[in-house]
Amino acid sequence: MESQKPERIDLDKQYDCPCRRRGQLIPITLTEAFGCDRCQQIFVLEDNGYVLEQLSTSYPYKRSWRWMGNSWHMIQPRWGKSYLPIALSIIFVLVIIWLPLALRWANSSSIIAWAMVAVVLAILPGFMLWLTYRR
Incomplete structure (x- = not known):
């Protein structure tokens, strides 16, 4: 059964890239950040380790995800839909x-x-x- 609550993101684990490019997130040493081995994006932890935020982006809003145990769920920005x-x-x-x-x-x-x-x-x-x- 899939977890409905977001889980804290562990810096010692590897996760799938939330950008859906089949890459792996690898922890960056001495930082609270991850780097994708495929799309070369950098992600930082926010909200006490519960939110993964894309660091460099061309979007007008920051893209963020929550880890739900086995998959990423995008956090929809407030202005994005309006x-x-x-x-x-x-x-x-x-x-x-x-x-x-x-x-x-x-x-x-x-x-x-x-x-x-x-x-x-x-x-x-x-x-x-x-x-x-x-x-």
Whole structure:
């Protein structure tokens, strides 16, 4: 039966790499860290040895895992799931509310400029979302 509670990570043991690249985590001497022999990532212990955190990452949030006895379970970041709703709400405000107001108050010569600004501002959250989730 699989353990439901996270277990303390022992620095003297070898674990599978949580990045799913079939590597092994090897303790780094004189530190509270592990290195993967396959993906060359470095992981440090946090939360009194219950959380393994990826040290160098290109993600906007730190990737962390808990050891559940025989497998790693990723700790979901608080903002990681809410990027899409935030981006969609920004696009909604810009396109549905701001653009018609801008077009109503703009004179005929600046309508194209206002429309271009609205399109650029609507694309910006999508670009930020793409930068966040690309790997």
